[in-house]
């Protein structure tokens with residue numbers, strides 16, 4: 320393919336060199352004539368392991384050149400990759416001015432063109448920016464809508480400076496979102512030869528994935544440092560601890576505990592977070608991230624309460640209120656906290672959880688239910704249909720298998736799902752429309 324790459328910084332230069340290595344013909348475009356001249360002389364404008372050699376080889380072979388002329392580059396290429404900077408403004412907001420300028424220039428260059436050309440945005444952008452900000456600018460410059468001979472896709476870059484060439488060659492995956500199938504196919508074709516799956520998602524999801532990854536990296540670093548500071552204060556080698564933590568691929572480095580949804584609870588997590596914070600205070604250690612956990616967790620409970628109250632209906636059923644499916648343990652269940660808040664606001668509740676019903680009759684938690692939460696115990700019903708018959712609003716509190724089939728016949732109620740219940744029928748979801756609401760989806 321003939322690829323025009325806008326922005327010869329870290330992302331653009333590495334992409335140019337690596338795509339040339341894959342056999343594409345590349346033209347780099349930058350406002351800096353110094354960078355353009357360096358590429359045309361076969362030299363790298365940035366320092367990055369292995370990059371200088373790749374640029375030199377590609378430029379000598381005639382597969383890599385650069386220019387400051389947008390029109391010539393765009394009219395020559397099949398696709399344009401936008402890799403310009405999107406820096407922070409002083410208030411933290413994202414400055415998309417360079418991306419806006421480039422996409423406008425590309426649109427103007429394509430105004431009279433009838434050949435197929437797809438614009439692929441690689442710069443990091445907040446969700447909604449490509450479709451909400453860049454697409455209108457592109458269409459204004461084109462003088463027509465995208466989707467005819469001009470495609471538009473978003474394709475985030477995950478390389479790390481220092482190992483950028485290796486990261487480009489061996490990404491975990493390639494993420495592509497596009498305004499239509501043709502745009503997605505054009506963007507995917509750029510990565511033919513890269514041994515990684517192509518994951519197709521919506522454009523805002525593609526934009527968001529990049530932020531989720533970088534936020535998670537930042538969280539991991541701060542977490543490891545806070546654990547390290549705590550460990551050192553207690554005479555423990557944090558590297559032994561963290562090495563072992565990372566060896567657990569079942570719970571720790573896995574998708575477990577990584578599904579967006581409701582608050583954490585149960586007999587261990589809240590207690591152990593409190594204990595570690597006490598242990599930190601005891602040693603004059605500050606652990607701001609770990610200290611923030613219970614506050615954030617409380618806010619998630621309030622969010623669920625607000626979602627229910629926003630329906631302006633009093634009759635509420637809660638399906639599943641132990642802290643997770645398959646257990647009768649109610650200690651520090653965030654759902655119990657939510658139920659108490661709804662009771663306080665005057666809701667008329669019915670609660671159903673088959674494990675808790677069993678526990679109420681004969682389990683080890685019988686005493687807990689009778690002495691600590693009698694006000695909640697009284698609201699329990701033994702049959703899921705009794706709870707549903709009562710309700711105007713149904714709250715799904717855990718992922719018990721019996722809930723999805725029972726909801727199937729429910730059309731006239733609002734369903735608030737705190738766990739993204741498995742097994743929900745797609746047609747039912749479409750019929751429910753706004754009447755089905757996920758807590759964070």
Ligand SMILES: NC(=O)c1ccc[n+]([C@@H]2O[C@H](COP(=O)([O-])OP(=O)(O)OC[C@H]3O[C@@H](n4cnc5c(N)ncnc54)[C@H](O)[C@@H]3O)[C@@H](O)[C@H]2O)c1
Nearest residue numbers: 326327328329330349350402403404405417442443476480
């Ligand atoms: N650096 C990284 O490790 C990395 C990794 C993944 C994603 N990203 C994202 O990729 C984007 C680019 O990052 P970068 O670090 O390569 O930026 P950079 O600042 O190194 O390079 C940006 C380049 O764009 C050029 N440019 C600006 N306006 C232009 C225009 N109108 N036409 C042509 N070129 C123009 C600049 O001259 C500069 O050479 C950013 O959104 C960034 O967040 C960066």
